[in-house]
Amino acid sequence: xxxxxxxxxxxxxxxxxxxxxxxxxxxxxxxxxxxxxxxxxxxxxxxxxxxxxxxxxxxxxxxxxxxxxxxxxxxxxxxxxxxxxxxxxxxxxxxxxxxxxxxxxxxxxxxxxxxxxxxxxxxxxxxxxxxxxxxxxxxxxxxxxxxxxxxxxxxxxxxxxxxxxxxxxxxxxxxxxxxxxxxxxxxxxxxxxxxxxxxxxxxxxxxxxx
Amino acid sequence: xxxxxxxxxxxxxxxxxxxxxxxxxxxxxxxxxxxxxxxxxxxxxxxxxxxxxxxxxxxxxxxxxxxxxxxxxxxxxxxxxxxxxxxxxxxxxxxxxxxxxxxxxxxxxxxxxxxxxxxxxxxxxxxxxxxxxxxxxxxxxxxxxxxxxxxxxxxxxxxxxxxxxxxxxxxxxxxxxxxxxxxxxxxxxxxxxxxxxxxxxxxxxxxxxxxxxxxxxxxxxxxxxxxxxxxxxxxxxxxxxxxxxxxxxxxxxxxxxxxxxxxxxxxxxxxxxxxxxxxxxxxxxxxxxxxxxxxxxxxxxxxxxxxxxxxxxxxxxxxxxxxxxxxxxxxxxxxxxxxxxxxxxxxxxxxxxxxxxxxxxxxxx
Numbered sequence: 001x002x003x004x005x006x007x008x009x010x011x012x013x014x015x016x017x018x019x020x021x022x023x024x025x026x027x028x029x030x031x032x033x034x035x036x037x038x039x040x041x042x043x044x045x046x047x048x049x050x051x052x053x054x055x056x057x058x059x060x061x062x063x064x065x066x067x068x069x070x071x072x073x074x075x076x077x078x079x080x081x082x083x084x085x086x087x088x089x090x091x092x093x094x095x096x097x098x099x100x101x102x103x104x105x106x107x108x109x110x111x112x113x114x115x116x117x118x119x120x121x122x123x124x125x126x127x128x129x130x131x132x133x134x135x136x137x138x139x140x141x142x143x144x145x146x147x148x149x150x151x152x153x154x155x156x157x158x159x160x161x162x163x164x165x166x167x168x169x170x171x172x173x174x175x176x177x178x179x180x181x182x183x184x185x186x187x188x189x190x191x192x193x194x195x196x197x198x199x200x201x202x203x204x205x206x207x208x209x210x
Numbered sequence: 211x212x213x214x215x216x217x218x219x220x221x222x223x224x225x226x227x228x229x230x231x232x233x234x235x236x237x238x239x240x241x242x243x244x245x246x247x248x249x250x251x252x253x254x255x256x257x258x259x260x261x262x263x264x265x266x267x268x269x270x271x272x273x274x275x276x277x278x279x280x281x282x283x284x285x286x287x288x289x290x291x292x293x294x295x296x297x298x299x300x301x302x303x304x305x306x307x308x309x310x311x312x313x314x315x316x317x318x319x320x321x322x323x324x325x326x327x328x329x330x331x332x333x334x335x336x337x338x339x340x341x342x343x344x345x346x347x348x349x350x351x352x353x354x355x356x357x358x359x360x361x362x363x364x365x366x367x368x369x370x371x372x373x374x375x376x377x378x379x380x381x382x383x384x385x386x387x388x389x390x391x392x393x394x395x396x397x398x399x400x401x402x403x404x405x406x407x408x409x410x411x412x413x414x415x416x417x418x419x420x421x422x423x424x425x426x427x428x429x430x431x432x433x434x435x436x437x438x439x440x441x442x443x444x445x446x447x448x449x450x451x452x453x454x455x456x457x458x459x460x461x462x463x464x465x466x467x468x469x470x471x472x473x474x475x476x477x478x479x480x481x482x483x484x485x486x487x488x489x490x491x492x493x494x495x496x497x498x499x500x501x502x503x504x505x506x507x508x509x510x511x512x513x514x515x516x517x518x519x520x521x522x523x524x525x526x527x528x529x530x531x532x533x534x535x536x537x538x539x540x541x542x543x544x545x546x547x548x549x550x551x552x553x554x555x556x557x558x559x560x561x562x563x564x565x566x567x568x569x570x571x572x573x574x575x
Contacts, residue, residue, distance in 0.1 A: 057475070058476045058480075061474065061475035062414075062472050062481075063413065064414045064418075066484070194394070194421065195394040195397075196394075197394060197395060197398060198395070201398070203344065203395075203398050203399045203401075203403075204348045204402070205344045205345040205348050205364075
């Protein structure tokens with residue numbers, strides 16, 4: 001049976017069409033191509049958070065996901081690798097992006113390879129990937145690849161400058177880093193036991209009753 | 211099969227007229243509601259325990275004893291008793307006292323509470339929630355079963371030769387349910403002791419609870435208390451009824467839309483589809499709850515939340531009339547049909563005394 005890697009994509013753009021989705025698609029395509037060159041097929045599941053915005057809010061209020069949202073959560077937490085792309089709003093990831101992350105079980109992204117992407121109007125916010133997104137995924141024990149890809153509006157029509165590579169070159173490098181981790185990830189084959197008791201758990205406690 | 215109601219004792223503004231009962235009015239209303247439950251033929255009244263407004267029930271045994279004095283048959287229970295932050299010695303004494311005063315009509319449901327600051331208010335650490343529930347219940351279990359207890363644990367001062375007083379009525383402790391919404395540790399604990407497991411499923415989809423109840427049933431059998439089908443299961447529920455389905459929806463919607471917990475979130479239609487909430491005609495409520503045993507197996511106790519979100523007392527009493535006269539009698543018949551003979555009823559004081567006496571007689575021979 002050929003090994004198929006599950007790639008989940010979170011895209012948090014609000015406008016349609018969205019440059020965040022555009023970046024997510026380029027990152028996805030590059031990652032899938034890189035895996036294919038390694039002889040590995042990939043199955044992609046794109047989670048458009050805009051379509052789930054109401055469900056995400058309801059989950060924040062009620063504590064449980066709708067069926068549609070539950071399916072998206074399962075796709076993300078059970079993936080071999082994740083591509084996470086958000087617009088940068090007011091110096092950081094968007095509220096919708098963070099709200100989706102907030103409803104995930106904090107343990108559920110452990111060891112997940114992640115490619116961080118962000119979009120913005122100008123390149124002044126490009127460090128938001130490193131001061132906002134990267135700590136978020138570090139806290140969740142996900143494995144963020146070294147290259148984050150930030151695309152300002154101007155990047156879609158420029159050849160880069162002397163101090164930075166072009167957007168396509170950054171996409172290719174980041175995708176190669178993610179593909180290398182996705183190729184050896186077995187997260188999508190793991191079975192999670194929701195009723196696993198903590199190690200050493202005793203129904204009567206561990207104290208000395210005489 | 212037992213049917214009853216449980217209340218969280220919230221003081222909530224009625225969104226339709228802006229009126230808010232005083233604490234005193236709400237407390238007296240709770241007593242009226244409990245007496246009504248007996249009058250309409252329900253079996254159980256369970257009261258929550260909270261230590262912060264807008265809830266008024268900080269002292270359940272006081273209230274339950276007062277209700278016991280004014281009722282004849284109603285079983286008084288809790289939903290829940292905070293096994294984490296209460297001293298298990300005081301729980302042992304308070305509920306043994308209630309058991310005597312109510313002539314054995316008392317049982318209780320252990321829970322860990324849903325308000326984080328309660329832990330520090332009572333000098334506890336919320337990160338120890340599960341270990342507290344495990345250790346405190348272990349001591350409580352012992353205090354009710356052994357005359358003189360020597361004990362040393364992590365969370366309270368040690369005891370040497372301590373005897374809790376009064377001793378349980380007829381030497382038989384009140385039956386205990388363990389309530390949980392998600393922790394397998396609590397299902398495991400309930401199974402270990404052969405106690406009841408109450409899945410308070412009213413705010414979440416049933417699939418989660420089906421797995422949790424199924425886990426408890428398997429572990430109940432594992433620990434040798436009977437077959438999985440004989441495990442003692444309780445479920446929560448929530449309903450609003452009028453003879454006309456659309457009238458029920460129209461009347462309940464403002465309460466739903468502004469309710470604590472789920473208000474301002476999903477639509478009432480989505481929420482009724484996803485959770486046990488039923489809003490409609492009595493027949494619609496019957497249909498929804500008659501189907502519960504297909505998801506959870508034959509079970510022992512069904513409690514409904516009927517008096518929250520600012521519903522006026524008059525409306526709640528009308529709801530109890532409908533529940534007791536039109537819904538529960540039909541559900542009793544439905545649940546009795548094809549119920550296996552070896553599936554037990556919920557334990558009562560009388561059944562526990564009989565079981566104890568049978569065990570003693572067996573050892574005497």
